[in-house]
Amino acid sequence: MVSWTHKYAPQSRSEVIGNTTSVNSIIGFLNRFRNSKLKTKKSKNALLLFGPPGIGKTSSVIAVAKSLNFDVVIVNASDKRNKSSLQTVKNASQFSSLAESLNDKIVGQILLIDEVDGLSGTADRGGIREIIEIIKSTRVPIILTANDISNQKFRTLRSHCELSRFDSPEENEIIKILKRIAKAESITVTDKVLLVIIKNSKYDIRGSINSLQTLSSGRNVITEGDLSILSYRDQSVDIREFLRSVFIERDGEKAARQTRLLTDVDYNKLLLILRDVTARIIGQDDYKLLAEVYSLLSRADLALSRASRQRIWSQLYYYYFHVTKGLTALLPTIDYLPPFQDWQLQVPQFWITLSRQRRGKNIALKVGKSCLVSANVAIRDIFPYLRVIFNNDPVMAADLALEFKLFDIEAGKRKTKIVWNKEIDYFAKDLAINRKIKSLIRSKYPLIEKIQKQDIDENTLLEVQEQQEALKKSYKLKLAMSEKKEKRRKSKASRSPKKKKSTKKLPSDQTLSVDKTKTEKTKKKQKKAKKPPKTLSEFF
Ligand SMILES: Nc1ncnc2c1ncn2[C@@H]1O[C@H](COP(=O)(O)OP(=O)(O)O)[C@@H](O)[C@H]1O
Ligand SMILES: [Mg+2]
Structure with a gap:
């Protein structure tokens, strides 16, 4: 028995119903590659279509490509049995197919990597990295489909692709599709029944078509009474x-x-x-x-x-x-x-941006409070500078973070904890500097505790400020010292072969003429003589 999803899959652009914007994005993407297989540098080589399963991502690509005379090579990525699917993808991205040379009509070739989020090997970041490499080095335009790319691990992949979102189609659009099939199969069915079918399969076209096929086996008319065949969960409430x-x-x-x-x-x-x-x-x-x-x-x-x-x-x-x-x-x-x-459809993106915005807004409130401006002004006028500072000057950043209280403090019995709330991370994207800022704040922590306990009089405040200055200085000193150490190490490395020669020669000359005790003394003297400059050079 031929499955109706296959039998009635759209064969051309005109048969694709709904999702107009996404379908247009496929057309736009393909038109750019007409007659030219290779990229222009500005535009991206890959288009990533994402959305829930069964709503026409794969079939739209195939139908549109057919209409535009593109030859499609499909790598069905979700086929978990294909262990070397990444290798298959790689190979396919490097060769254009024979079809192109055999058929005059064909204007180009595309590679469709279907359900990339299910691709064996992309479960980890390494696999995704490989896909990105493939996108970078491909010789043919690539279209990818995925169900859910909201996970952080797809971030880089997202940045390498043009993105287009497929939405669940409208009720009446699915009804259109189902009616077309019912007509072709000479089946009588009311809109009301179709609606139940659609709802029951949660607005998934594939599911709806499959249900219709199940219901119509052995009959030409489908009534509401027949619906019980679908293990219809009339329990579920929308x-x-x-x-x-x-x-x-x-x-x-x-x-x-x-x-x-x-x-x-x-x-x-x-x-x-x-x-x-x-x-x-x-x-x-x-x-x-x-x-x-x-x-x-x-x-x-x-x-x-x-x-x-x-x-x-x-x-x-x-x-x-x-x-x-x-x-x-x-x-x-x-x-x-x-x-x-309709929160349901918007929730993933909604939560992401909301939590980000909320964090931003919270910080803006704190900063605004300290600077006596509103949160919006803080975002507009102060945040850009904070971003620069927090990515370049950990000392100043730590001071500002302290002033704006960009963290929470939880007092435990023995230890007091600093809770970061990602507020520092909001500005400090450079990991090394981010760590420095946090360790600086941590080192100042005992002082913060004093202020928190509210036993602040002017003296302690002064004390705090002095200690902060001292800490700042010691940090700068440490930085300078580590820089100097680096320099010395480098210069030593370049000079070392010469030095070794000279130190080796001297004692051997001495041992020839002088007895052991003397050499020991001279060694001690050398040590003594050497020590002070060592420490001095560390200090200056
Ligand atoms: N726009 C559409 N018009 C007509 N039929 C469609 C459409 N989209 C999907 N279908 C039908 O639904 C089935 C599943 O679609 P598919 O492209 O495989 O979904 P997805 O790739 O999003 O999981 C197809 O085989 C096709 O029969
Ligand atoms: Mg698909």
């Missing part, structure tokens, strides 16, 4: 259903039951969504009610974190309670659900 129960039906009991069955959203995201929706419903005017709702949600958040961090699972009960019965009790009745941010 976020819209849940929100309807809370905001429109205001059925707390039902909502509480549903909370446990939510499948497409986690409990943290749910809080964000609830906050978003309630804010729209209540509006800014009724701030008292808004405050009540927010405090309720914050209590739910607290219960959630107790449950997940301290594993006090009974706290989940309070979470369920607050977000359902608690909310319904507070809210006015509404009859339609306002639009809300």
Whole structure:
């Protein structure tokens, strides 16, 4: 039996439905390489398409390439049996195929590395590095696909590729695809049934097509009654259903039951969504009610974190309670659900930027407080300088970090800990300097403790400042010393062969004429004579 996903895969650009921007990015990328296999230096050699599985990444590339008369060599990277897949990729990137020379129509060749994040060997950084090398040295343009490239380990890879994101298609787009297939197979099916199929496969085109094929085996009409064949989890509740129960039906009991069955959203995201929706419903005017709702949600958040961090699972009960019965009790009745941010799709990037922004904002607040400017002004006017300082002058950076308190201090029984919160890292990207800054701060730590304990009078403040100056000086001295040592080592290395000769000759001459005791004395004298300059040279 031919699988319908294969049978009805789009054959040309015009059959590819949805994801217009990404598809256009493929077309743009390929057009650049028409008739010329090699790169121009400015543009990148590789295009990386990423998005959830089953939504048309691979088939779009193939269809578009066909339409533009490109010959595609596919390395199916996720085939784990192929242990030497990296080698295969390498080889494929170095030779253009025969098709090009045999077929006049073909205007160029591309290499498709499918599902690069599943490629055996890319599980570690070494494998990714190799892929990057392949991209650098390739003779043919490369298109890569991946499901999830948000992991840090793909950072360098991302920077070597043009990126294009594939999104889950819209309901009506998948319906179009399914209807086309149903028509071709002479199957009668309603939109309503198709919608259930689509939802059940979580907006995955491949999954939807497969379900349709399963349902239609042995029949020409598919009805709602047939849906039970799909191990359809009618247990699962989607976020819209849940929100309807809370905001429109205001059925707390039902909502509480549903909370446990939510499948497409986690409990943290749910809080964000609830906050978003309630804010729209209540509006800014009724701030008292808004405050009540927010405090309720914050209590739910607290219960959630107790449950997940301290594993006090009974706290989940309070979470369920607050977000359902608690909310319904507070809210006015509404009859339609306002639009809300679809956090689900945006979450990965959203969390990343938010946490980065939050860190930046926190630092900006601290810096602004010290400099008596707002956080925004701090970001605009002060941060650029801090970045320069924190990457060049560890001493000054450490001083500033102390002044702005770019770290937290946790007092334990024996030791006091410094918690960095990545605030230093935010500015100091140079690892060596970053370490220096931190060790400088650590060395000043006892003093910080004094200030923290708030027994500051002018004398101790002066003392602190003096000690800081001393530390700064000693650090500079250390730096200078290590530099001088380096210099001496270098000069020694260049002169050493001559020196060795002279020192060897002298004693041998002496031993001929003078007895042992004398030589010992002269040796001692030499030692004594040598010692002071050694230490002196270290000091100056
Ligand atoms: N835009 C589309 N138009 C029509 N069918 C599509 C489209 N995208 C995907 N399909 C169907 O879905 C199947 C899976 O798509 P595929 O490209 O393999 O997804 P991915 O590479 O994102 O995992 C294809 O075999 C094809 O039949
Ligand atoms: Mg694919």
